[in-house]
Amino acid sequence: MATSLEDKDCYEILQVSRDSTLQEVKTSYRKLALLYHPDRNPNKEGYDEIFSAISSAYNILSNEDKRKWHEKDYTRDQYSVFTEEIREMQTNLRAVKFDVWVNFINRIRSDExxxxxKVQWPSLGDSTWLWTHTKPLYQRWLRFSTAKSFEWEVIYNDEEETDPATKRLMKKENLRCIKYCTQQYDAAVRELIATMCELDPRRQNVQKVSDPERYESLQAASRQQSERDRRKYQASLQEQSIASWTVVDQELNWSEDEDIVEDDDVSIDDTEAADNTNCFICSKQFRSLQQLKNHENSKKHKQNSRKARKQQEKEAKLASKSSEASLGTSNSPQEAGSPYNQSSKSAEDLEKSFTFIDMSDEDFFTVPEISDEEAF
Incomplete structure (x- = not known):
C-alpha cells in the first residue's frame, strides 16, 4: 500500500468499490488489518500510520450516515451541470448557437x-426538424423534475453531535437545504427550456410547409376522426341492440319446458282437460298442469295478474258509487212532490196539500144496515 494516504479516500484505503456492501467492507478490513497490524510487523516503518488509516476508513464506511457524509463531495463531482451554470446559460442563450443548446441539454440528460x-428525457433534435415535431419535446421538458439527491448540500454532520435535540434540529435543517436546492434546480431547468422554446429558430420551419401539404394533412386528420366516430357509433348501436334483447329475454323468462299451443290445436274431446290448463288472465293454453304452473310463476303472468286485479278493484268501486247514487234519489220514500214528506214542509203547506170533503155529522156517523144474508 502506498504511503501517501492523504490523497486517498476510504474506498481506496480499504480497496473496495463505491457500491460495495457492508459485508465486503468488513472482509476487506479484516484482511488488511491482519496484513498491516503493528504487532505483526514490529520492525517495519510506517505500518502504524497505515493501520490507523485502515481503521478510520472502516469506521466511516461501516456506518451508513458517516458513509453518506463522506461520499457527498464525490457525489457532487459525478455531475457536470448545476443551478448556477443553468442560470448563466439562460442569460447568454441569444449569443450562442443552436448546437450549443443541444449539447447543454444533453449534459443535463446525462446527469439525470x-x-x-427512470424517465427518458428527449433530445432537442437538430435544426432541420419541423416545429410540429419539436413543440411536444419542449412541452415534455417543461414538466422536468430532477432525480439528483443534492445530499452534498447539507450543512451539518449530525453524526458528530451527541445531544439528541440538537441532532434532530441538524437533520431537519439538512432536509430543508436539500429540498430548497432541488426546487431551485428544477425551476432553473424549466425556465431555461421556456426561453429556448421562445427563441428556437425552428419556429420558422412551420412556414415552409406548403398549403397543399397542409390541406392534405388536415384532410387525413379529418378522415381519421370520421372513421373513429363511425366505429364508436356502430359500437354504441351494437351495445343498445344487445341491451334491448336482454330486456326482452328477461320479460319473456318462460321455463324451457313451457310449451304454448294455439286454441285451434285443441280437440273438442279434450275441452274439460283444457279448461284446467288454461290461463284466462293471459289467454294462453298449455298441454299440462306442470306447464301451467311454470307459467303462473313467470314474470309476465304476475304482471297481467296485477293488472287484472287492479281493473277488478276499479270496476267494483265504480259499481259501488253507482248503487249509492241510485239509492239516494229514486228509491227514497220521501220524494220531492209527495205530501208525506213532512220533514221539509210547514203546517200551512201540509194543509194545502190535502183535499177536504164537506160531510154532516149524520152522514159521518150513519152506518148502513146490513142484512144477515149480506153479512154472511
Missing part, C-alpha cells in the same frame, strides 16, 4: 441518467 432516473 447518472442519478438513476
Amino acid at each position: 441518467q447518472t442519478a438513476g432516473t
Whole structure:
C-alpha cells in the first residue's frame, strides 16, 4: 500500500468499490488489518500510520450516515451541470448557437441518467426538424423534475453531535437545504427550456410547409376522426341492440319446458282437460298442469295478474258509487212532490196539500144496515 494516504479516500484505503456492501467492507478490513497490524510487523516503518488509516476508513464506511457524509463531495463531482451554470446559460442563450443548446441539454440528460432516473428525457433534435415535431419535446421538458439527491448540500454532520435535540434540529435543517436546492434546480431547468422554446429558430420551419401539404394533412386528420366516430357509433348501436334483447329475454323468462299451443290445436274431446290448463288472465293454453304452473310463476303472468286485479278493484268501486247514487234519489220514500214528506214542509203547506170533503155529522156517523144474508 502506498504511503501517501492523504490523497486517498476510504474506498481506496480499504480497496473496495463505491457500491460495495457492508459485508465486503468488513472482509476487506479484516484482511488488511491482519496484513498491516503493528504487532505483526514490529520492525517495519510506517505500518502504524497505515493501520490507523485502515481503521478510520472502516469506521466511516461501516456506518451508513458517516458513509453518506463522506461520499457527498464525490457525489457532487459525478455531475457536470448545476443551478448556477443553468442560470448563466439562460442569460447568454441569444449569443450562442443552436448546437450549443443541444449539447447543454444533453449534459443535463446525462446527469439525470447518472442519478438513476427512470424517465427518458428527449433530445432537442437538430435544426432541420419541423416545429410540429419539436413543440411536444419542449412541452415534455417543461414538466422536468430532477432525480439528483443534492445530499452534498447539507450543512451539518449530525453524526458528530451527541445531544439528541440538537441532532434532530441538524437533520431537519439538512432536509430543508436539500429540498430548497432541488426546487431551485428544477425551476432553473424549466425556465431555461421556456426561453429556448421562445427563441428556437425552428419556429420558422412551420412556414415552409406548403398549403397543399397542409390541406392534405388536415384532410387525413379529418378522415381519421370520421372513421373513429363511425366505429364508436356502430359500437354504441351494437351495445343498445344487445341491451334491448336482454330486456326482452328477461320479460319473456318462460321455463324451457313451457310449451304454448294455439286454441285451434285443441280437440273438442279434450275441452274439460283444457279448461284446467288454461290461463284466462293471459289467454294462453298449455298441454299440462306442470306447464301451467311454470307459467303462473313467470314474470309476465304476475304482471297481467296485477293488472287484472287492479281493473277488478276499479270496476267494483265504480259499481259501488253507482248503487249509492241510485239509492239516494229514486228509491227514497220521501220524494220531492209527495205530501208525506213532512220533514221539509210547514203546517200551512201540509194543509194545502190535502183535499177536504164537506160531510154532516149524520152522514159521518150513519152506518148502513146490513142484512144477515149480506153479512154472511
